[in-house]
Amino acid sequence: MNLRTFTVRYLFAILAALALPTLASAQKSGYVWADNPASASYTPSTMYSFNSSGGAITINRSGVGTYAVKFSGLGGGPSAGGNVQVTAYGAGSESCKVMNWGSGGPDFTINVRCLNSSGGPVDTRYSINVVW
Numbered sequence: 001m002n003l004r005t006f007t008v009r010y011l012f013a014i015l016a017a018l019a020l021p022t023l024a025s026a027q028k029s030g031y032v033w034a035d036n037p038a039s040a041s042y043t044p045s046t047m048y049s050f051n052s053s054g055g056a057i058t059i060n061r062s063g064v065g066t067y068a069v070k071f072s073g074l075g076g077g078p079s080a081g082g083n084v085q086v087t088a089y090g091a092g093s094e095s096c097k098v099m100n101w102g103s104g105g106p107d108f109t110i111n112v113r114c115l116n117s118s119g120g121p122v123d124t125r126y127s128i129n130v131v132w
Contacts, residue, residue, distance in 0.1 A: 028053070028076075028131070028132035029052050029129075029131045029132065030049070030053075030057065030074055030108070030128075030129075031049065031127065031129045031130065032044050032057050032059070032069060032127065033049065033089065033125070033126075033127045034059050034089075034112075034127065034128070035048065035089075036059075037061070037067075037114075037124050037125055038123050039059075039061060040060070040061050041059065042058070043057065043059075044059060051071050051072070051073070052074065053071070053072070053074045054073065055073030055074060055107075057069070057071055057072070058070045058072070061123070064121040064122065064123055065113055065114040065122045065123055066111075066113055066114075067111070067114070068109055068110070068111050068112075069112060070109045070110075071108040071109075071130060072106070072107050073106060073107065074107065074108040074130065075102075075104065075106045075107045076103050076104055076108075077105070080102065080103045081103060081132065082103045082108060082131060083130070083132075084098050084130050085098075085128070086110070086112055086126055086127070086128050087127050088114060088124055088125070088126050089126050090124035090125055090126075092116070092117070092124075093117040094114055094116055094117075094122055095114070095115055096114040096124065096126040097113055097114075098110060098111070099111040099112065108130055108132060110130065112128070
């Protein structure tokens, strides 16, 4: 093996080792279409949801326009982090926003609040994308 081949292989090995944590963390992700906004608690359709941990996704409604979405097994264990995006999916001018999330345990739970154009709470469909 010549010096150039050795150097290229060595650099490739270093770059690959540095990329592994990033690639591993990118594997933890999920999405859901919350299509039953008035239900007190439900498991969304597997046709429109995904959890890379293989765990269940459950949605609990605690009041008008207030939801907790849990991705079982998607949490970060002893550390918290991640990113969440939510988008209202209604026929009108509804909007939804992430109030907060918890990911420092076995599960990744997102608290969502949906509002009408006047700023009042409203039940509406929405979608969530989670990356950890």
